[in-house]
Amino acid sequence: MYSIPTQPDPVSVVLRLKSIVPPTVRLWPPTVLLLGDTVAGIAFAGGLAGAVVHVPAGLSAMLPWLALLVGAGCARGVCALLAARVGADAARRTKRTLRAALVTDLLARAPGGHATTGTLLATCVDEVEATDGYVARFLPARATAGLAPLLVIAAAALASPIAAAILVVTLIPFLAAMILAGGAAADESRRQFGAMSRLSGLFADRIRALPILLAFGGEQREAERLARASEEVARRTMRVLRVAFLSSGALEFFAALSVALVAVYAGFNVLGLLPFPVPEKLDLARAFFVLALAPEFYLPMRRLAAAYHDKQAAQTAVERFPDALFAPSTAPVAQRAPETAPRITLTDVAIAYAGTDTPAIRDFSLDIAPGTIVAVLGPSGSGKSSLLHLLLGLAPLSAGRVTVDGVALGEGVTLAPASAWVGQTPLIITGTLRANIALAWPAATAREIEHAARRAGLGPMLAVRGLDAPIDARGGGLSGGEIRRIALARALLKPSTVLLLDEPTAHLDPVAEAALIETIRTACRGRTVIIATHSAALAAIADRTVSLEPHA
Numbered sequence: 001m002y003s004i005p006t007q008p009d010p011v012s013v014v015l016r017l018k019s020i021v022p023p024t025v026r027l028w029p030p031t032v033l034l035l036g037d038t039v040a041g042i043a044f045a046g047g048l049a050g051a052v053v054h055v056p057a058g059l060s061a062m063l064p065w066l067a068l069l070v071g072a073g074c075a076r077g078v079c080a081l082l083a084a085r086v087g088a089d090a091a092r093r094t095k096r097t098l099r100a101a102l103v104t105d106l107l108a109r110a111p112g113g114h115a116t117t118g119t120l121l122a123t124c125v126d127e128v129e130a131t132d133g134y135v136a137r138f139l140p141a142r143a144t145a146g147l148a149p150l151l152v153i154a155a156a157a158l159a160s161p162i163a164a165a166i167l168v169v170t171l172i173p174f175l176a177a178m179i180l181a182g183g184a185a186a187d188e189s190r191r192q193f194g195a196m197s198r199l200s201g202l203f204a205d206r207i208r209a210l211p212i213l214l215a216f217g218g219e220q221r222e223a224e225r226l227a228r229a230s231e232e233v234a235r236r237t238m239r240v241l242r243v244a245f246l247s248s249g250a251l252e253f254f255a256a257l258s259v260a261l262v263a264v265y266a267g268f269n270v271l272g273l274l275p276f277p278v279p280e281k282l283d284l285a286r287a288f289f290v291l292a293l294a295p296e297f298y299l300p301m302r303r304l305a306a307a308y309h310d311k312q313a314a315q316t317a318v319e320r321f322p323d324a325l326f327a328p329s330t331a332p333v334a335q336r337a338p339e340t341a342p343r344i345t346l347t348d349v350a351i352a353y354a355g356t357d358t359p360a361i362r363d364f365s366l367d368i369a370p371g372t373i374v375a376v377l378g379p380s381g382s383g384k385s386s387l388l389h390l391l392l393g394l395a396p397l398s399a400g401r402v403t404v405d406g407v408a409l410g411e412g413v414t415l416a417p418a419s420a421w422v423g424q425t426p427l428i429i430t431g432t433l434r435a436n437i438a439l440a441w442p443a444a445t446a447r448e449i450e451h452a453a454r455r456a457g458l459g460p461m462l463a464v465r466g467l468d469a470p471i472d473a474r475g476g477g478l479s480g481g482e483i484r485r486i487a488l489a490r491a492l493l494k495p496s497t498v499l500l501l502d503e504p505t506a507h508l509d510p511v512a513e514a515a516l517i518e519t520i521r522t523a524c525r526g527r528t529v530i531i532a533t534h535s536a537a538l539a540a541i542a543d544r545t546v547s548l549e550p551h552a
């Protein structure tokens with residue numbers, strides 16, 4: 001069952017965050033480029049200091065330094081640009097892998113559960129998108145923040161060990177402000193993310209159910225609900241921005257304070273005005289160099305602080321991803337689909353849906369010989385559809401055993417690819433009648449599709465609207481009987497060894513039903529067939545009839 005997972009513990013969140021980047025995505029290129037930016041920043045400071053001290057000597061003396069200055073400036077631009085591009089590419093590939101894993105996980109789940117389509121959509125779109133900045137910016141910035149300041153300090157220490165010491169000491173309040181601001185931003189960001197996800201889910205589901213809302217006059221109530229959810233997002237966003245502004249203000253203050261201290265020290269040292277003795281005497285070049293380097297010292301950490309919000313967003317997203325995404329993967333058992341009509345044997349089977357107390361089916365046994373038709377009868381709710389769903393892997397096998405030609409279902413054999421299935425609520429996709437029928441067998445030719453449509457009783461519809469009649473996802477313009485016939489046409493089109501029919505003649509009048517029963521009888525030849533039905537006329541074509549009893 002898909003449900004929004006409870007929040008995992010902090011350690012597993014960290015592990016989850018680490019594991020979202022696929023091994024094929026390399027993060028060292030943006031990191032190296034950001035380090036290149038720092039090295040170019042040091043060269044830029046050198047060029048600036050050299051150019052300034054050579055001003056009295058004229059332009060020709062300044063030229064090499066100016067060349068260094070311009071070259072380093074250009075190198076910085078190129079490094080920053082490439083780091084952004086390479087980071088964005090790594091993020092794009094990470095998101096693609098995550099989405100593929102999420103969709104695979106969702107498709108592998110049995111239907112049901114509490115998550116709405118909107119929530120699942122928000123997970124696959126918005127929550128995966130929230131990992132973008134983490135991979136593109138935060139991870140390279142964090143890797144750089146460890147090494148780049150050391151490079152700057154080393155370069156500054158060559159010119160002035162005391163100025164370097166000032167930079168190191170002022171780092172302490174800067175780091176403290178960063179940790180405090182980061183914690184506050186994390187909480188606000190988490191709340192904002194939750195509100196955003198609620199709004200996305202609510203919006204997608206209400207749009208999907210719009211005709212029903214309009215039919216029941218619920219549009220005003222739902223519009224107010226959406227408005228409240230939007231206001232909640234707006235309020236939370238403002239709080240995140242407030243914390244972000246406050247924290248960046250605090251960080252900028254300490255960074256500016258540090259630069260000011262270095263400037264005062266270097267200036268007074270050059271002028272010999274320091275009121276206390278120091279073991280070094282700076283000249284203008286060294287003073288200018290350390291002064292120009294001071295902002296470089298804080299740059300990697302300011303970059304990290306700016307990307308911290310991205311990390312929080314990604315963390316909140318991975319907390320919400322399904323647990324299965326992070327479970328160690330086991331090698332899948334190769335599943336074979338039967339190539340001829342199989343024997344299907346159910347022994348003491350029970351189907352219990354998650355969250356329900358009473359099993360839909362219990363202690364049920366049935367042996368279906370190859371190529372025979374079994375009609376399953378029983379009152380509404382007795383579990384007929386569940387039985388078919390079990391064979392297709394859409395309902396859970398809670399007890400007992402199902403074998404196909406003696407091999408346990410799911411342990412080397414699968415029925416879904418070999419089955420043609422007519423469900424009770426057939427899926428209709430936006431497109432044409434042709435596309436809807438071909439869904440079951442995309443390789444089918446136009447002739448085959450038309451033949452299947454006619455056999456399923458869609459001849460009159462074809463005569464009026466043709467195979468290219470447009471159909472919307474809600475099946476608008478189609479009667480209940482026509483939707484059933486489309487589903488049957490799919491089953492007739494697909495070459496299969498198993499036929500699973502769930503009330504295929506529902507919604508049809510007796511004459512139309514009689515015609516369709518003949519078609520079904522022909523289609524059943526050479527296949528193992530189970531028909532769930534309330535119709536005695538349809539059940540009459542079966543070799544065997546079994547009845548399900550309702551469970552109290």
Ligand SMILES: Nc1ncnc2c1ncn2[C@@H]1O[C@H](COP(=O)(O)OP(=O)(O)OP(=O)(O)O)[C@@H](O)[C@H]1O
Pocket residue numbers: 111112113353354356360378379380381382383384385386387424532
């Ligand atoms: N996904 C599900 N989650 C929880 N309960 C379910 C689910 N699907 C079916 N059920 C329950 O299982 C029981 C059997 O349902 P099922 O649809 O198999 O009956 P049925 O015999 O096919 O009914 P009908 O003749 O009305 O189609 C019902 O009580 C139903 O509410």
